[in-house]
Amino acid sequence: MAGRVLITGASRGIGAAAARLFAREGWDVAINYNSSREAARRLAAELSGLEVRAVPIRADVSDLEQAEGLVREAEYSLGGLDCVVCNAGIALPQQLLTDTTAEQWRRLMSADLDGMFYVLKAAIPGLVRQKRGAIVTVSSMWGLTGGSCEAPYSAAKAGVIGLTKALAKELGPSNIRVNCVAPGVVATDMNGHLTPQDLAALEEETPLGRIGAPEEAAQAVVFLASDRASFITGQVLNVDGGMVI
Numbered sequence: 001m002a003g004r005v006l007i008t009g010a011s012r013g014i015g016a017a018a019a020r021l022f023a024r025e026g027w028d029v030a031i032n033y034n035s036s037r038e039a040a041r042r043l044a045a046e047l048s049g050l051e052v053r054a055v056p057i058r059a060d061v062s063d064l065e066q067a068e069g070l071v072r073e074a075e076y077s078l079g080g081l082d083c084v085v086c087n088a089g090i091a092l093p094q095q096l097l098t099d100t101t102a103e104q105w106r107r108l109m110s111a112d113l114d115g116m117f118y119v120l121k122a123a124i125p126g127l128v129r130q131k132r133g134a135i136v137t138v139s140s141m142w143g144l145t146g147g148s149c150e151a152p153y154s155a156a157k158a159g160v161i162g163l164t165k166a167l168a169k170e171l172g173p174s175n176i177r178v179n180c181v182a183p184g185v186v187a188t189d190m191n192g193h194l195t196p197q198d199l200a201a202l203e204e205e206t207p208l209g210r211i212g213a214p215e216e217a218a219q220a221v222v223f224l225a226s227d228r229a230s231f232i233t234g235q236v237l238n239v240d241g242g243m244v245i
């Protein structure tokens with residue numbers, strides 16, 4: 001059954017692909033963005049053509065007040081929420097932990113973990129009142145395995161998995177499912193810095209022999225949000241071409 005979804009970080013990449021898939025299934029979509037205003041507006045206009053409500057909402061989720069404002073505006077614009085997808089995230093340049101500054105560590109944690117806490121803290125009361133809903137978080141294969149020269153990102157993404165599992169237990173009695181998607185290497189701006197040689201090496205390491213498309217990660221998000229996953233909670237679904245087996 002289609003519903004009303006708020007997707008954080010939906011202006012580009014996996015979040016934008018998820019917004020398109022949700023809308024194609026008839027969901028109304030709140031498209032959160034931070035800096036990519038034009039992209040979010042274009043996406044909202046595109047989705048409105050599918051006869052669903054699509055609302056772009058600016059908010060930096062790493063700021064508590066903005067995250068709360070985002071949830072209130074999404075609830076107001078869509079008349080409530082049935083699903084929240086916590087997808088917004090950033091990565092740091094690959095570097096040794098010892099070369100990472102405290103400012104970089106804090107910036108990463110703020111965007112990738114604090115933001116999720118702020119958005120969920122604001123959105124959960126509405127879902128609990130309805131006694132129904134789904135939450136989908138976006139982690140990474142590095143949150144499962146740890147990535148060399150990706151320690152802060154790995155720590156934040158492992159935190160996302162812990163948060164997901166804890167909330168699945170906490171919110172199950174309120175009929176709210178909480179699941180996580182852990183993508184491998186996906187062709188988005190986040191990997192724009194990779195050289196053709198880097199990409200070839202990553203493809204070589206992947207059992208399916210290629211990197212993923214944003215739509216492939218988004219399909220897992222929409223599945224976990226939907227009633228097709230009605231008895232699934234607390235799970236991490238790897239979408240990584242077999243990188244983590």
Ligand code: NAP
Binds near residue numbers: 185
């Ligand atoms: P992307 O193309 O770089 O897009 C990131 C999105 O997050 C943008 O829409 C950006 O919004 C938004 N965002 C970043 N910081 C934000 C903030 N503070 N407040 C609100 N929005 C913010 O990245 P992606 O590859 O689609 O990544 C999406 C998620 O998948 C992330 O959590 C990432 O860690 C995870 N992931 C990606 C890969 C991969 O290979 N691509 C692999 C594993 C996990 P603006 O542009 O509007 O600022």
